[in-house]
Amino acid sequence: MTTMTEASVREFKMPDVGEGLTEAEILKWYVKPGDTVTDGQVVCEVETAKAAVELPIPYDGVVRDLHFPEGTTVDVGTSIIAVDVSGGTAPAGTGPAVEAPAEVPVAPTATPAAAPAEEKKSVGSGRQPVLVGYGVATSSTKRRPRKGPEVAVPQASTALQTELNGHAPVAADTARPLAKPPVRKLAKDLGVDLTAVTPSGPDGVITREDVHAAVAPPAPEPVTAPAVSVPPAPVPAYDAARETRIPIKGVRKATAQAMIGSAFTAPHVTEFVTVDVTRTMKLVEELKQDKEFAGLRVNPLLLIAKALLAAIKRNPDINASWDETAQEIVLKHYVNLGIAAATPRGLIVPNIKDAHAKTLPQLAQSLGELVSTARGGRTSPAAMQAGTVTITNVGVFGVDTGTPILNPGESAILAVGSIKLQPWVHKGKVKPRQVTTLALSFDHRLVDGELGSKVLADVAAILEQPKRLITWA
Template sequence: MTATEQRFREFKMPDVGEGLTEAEILKWYVRPGDTVTDGQVICEVETAKAAVELPCPYDGVVQAVHFDEGVTVDVGTSIIVVDTNPGAGPAEAPAAEAAPAAEAEEAEPQGRQAVLVGYGAAPSSTKRRARKPQPGAAAEPAAAAVQAELNGHAGTPATPAAPVAPAVPTAERPLAKPPVRKLAKDLGIDLATVTPTGPDGVITREDVHAAASATVPAAQAPAPAPAAAVATGGSEAVRARETRTPIKGVRKATAQAMVNSAFTAPHVTEFITVDVTRTMKLVQELKQDPDMAGLRVNPLLLVAKALLVAIKRNPEINAAWDEENQEIVRKDYVNLGIAAATPRGLIVPNIKDAEAKTLPQLAAALGELVSTAREGRTAPGDMAGGTVTITNVGVFGVDTGTPILNPGESAILAFGAVKLQPWVHKGKVKPRQVTTLALSFDHRLVDGELGSKVLADIAAILEHPKRLITWA
């Protein structure tokens, strides 16, 4: 590693999840010229699973920030440069080396990789990303600017070690990231015809979409529109009244997971309507209990406890279908998922080993799970390994639904709104608090008898909550 490489350290987008390939930069906490320390949070990114804060692995001064907020960056791409020895003054650039095109690809980073706080990493070295040169073309402006910045001589390109024989001039390759190139290919857009609006002449997704909107194949060209229609702008006027949101991050991952689940596991949904008046009274009593002081006590807590007791009585439902090994995997632990609607989309964090928790412990875990999800701080590990899930549609005033299984799980319970309804109680029609439960399950794992037993047990506990003691 050269002296310049040792001084100017690149921080690359890490894989902050389980095999994720990209992340969106939500917010920067530093800017060029700011002093940073090892372990200091420099930005927040959103992956397909959660929002995560990234710590810097170096001490020094921020030299450059490569991407704006809202930009999606591939894992392994440099996002920031840190000057680890700012008191040394301008650095001299190393002489450029001529290299065959095949050897100009980026060397795999061998230096310290960015990691999450608490994971730790050993310091080592890093090699800079080298752009692949185009035959006969000058160095790309963006690459020259970055090199000049590292050299300490802005606007002065590095001097080559030896003259290079002139080649036949060719057009420069348009600057665009791999996802943008794929988008252009899918839409049939030639990047050479696209006007770039990104930094340093980089073509963005919006540029490609704009080019696609402006391109109409001759075979599909509409007949000339009347003058009045042209004056109103045609389809552009319609688009002006629409709001388009890119499908990415948590919402994109959730959509793909739901499609895979719906068309992989054969879903069956059963329903039951139950009088939960006694359960609602117990909720009010628990709120006054000293052992529950400071904890979130609501009907969902007792529904969760009822589900855990039902699973204990019917353990076969707590299983997973292993397609690769053609096995049914029954689990002796319950990681209870709670579907949570957040501004970034639906996520399903889970409470690990929920079956082993007391009611106060379960209440504390539920409260922390909900608060963390609303703040967008749910870690990827909190959403992995779920076994069964509850979705509380009742908070929206909905009676019930037909929930789709969380991938890899065997069952999901929908808890509907609790409403005062006329109900036959002890031979007389009386106003009672009533709700409807819906249990969806994977019919490969769970037959109708088992699913019915589980749903009936949950209903029986909520109707007579003393069974939480007698059946536990």
């Protein structure tokens, strides 16, 4: 039987699968302890604040331990699975590896401050596979030993240590307070000694509230007052039969934070226009019969998207963003067209890269792929980044219109209402026509009323007379 050593165990850490994400929830494990895995094999699915992502393992071996169960939210950089790459076998259910040092030191020489430097020392020159969020690993790193059975350390007698050191031995305080890096930084900024703070978090972890409490002024002495018998206020009880509480996390949490940031950062202006789209609806039916669109998704949204792209081409200043740090307006010479999609995990906005350069059949294909991928929960974080302008189709829910909130970093968003048969004056007579209402919200810091009005009017004009696409697109 092959003996597994700590040198043969590889710890796979939770990567940053987006831009600057700090945590992810483990949705599902596809392997268990004892399973054999190969380089590139998907071992689990995780949900970040942006999307659900499958994680491949970057080496071959046998699964030794799964450090977290499904449903656990794990910080980026935390090891989630241990794999033995020695070629041996691991029994199912094997617990976490206990990293015992090769020899027991008589006295510790490294301080906690030196730990990060130790982790950066190179112990090998082999290049590891590159995984999203990791970059190129040029060397393996030393890992901090996990907690395991305490090993008795032989100590010299007090007399002998006094003779060797010139003084009596001093007891080393090896109990380092438990706290996350942001809490340690807060304590350092406030000048709080974490060893003197009483932890209130689970498993003795010091929280931000504990640090603030340590620097809060002492409570004033209570003033003695005559005892008054006051019945305690009733505490409303949580009735599980009448209420359901759902943790705010993942895509829904990120969406809420983004919408708050957008609403209170960019001054929104929304304009509306009601338009006769009867000719557009006829063109949709004709395109469905066109052989160039065979097998493609053809619907009104396709022509609305093409109309918006044509309007942006005529008014390019609408396709921009506001850089607060540099105090600059950034004009985009490309259009990454976002399409708001409702999914079981919440609202997401993937975008079609370089939509301005696509033909109508190519745009139809991209729209179809975007929608099917979003509904299947397979949208990647990259597909939701770098959008420049967005369309949200509230008409599919039977809604006439709305005032959409800008996707963060974008300057405009177009809401499309439901298309209904309504009485309309056409060629001097009242006739039943297909009518819809469009709403364009824009960032008033860089888009004034004239520019926003021109873009909305151009979209409406194209939808009323689709043949304008021939000369405007």
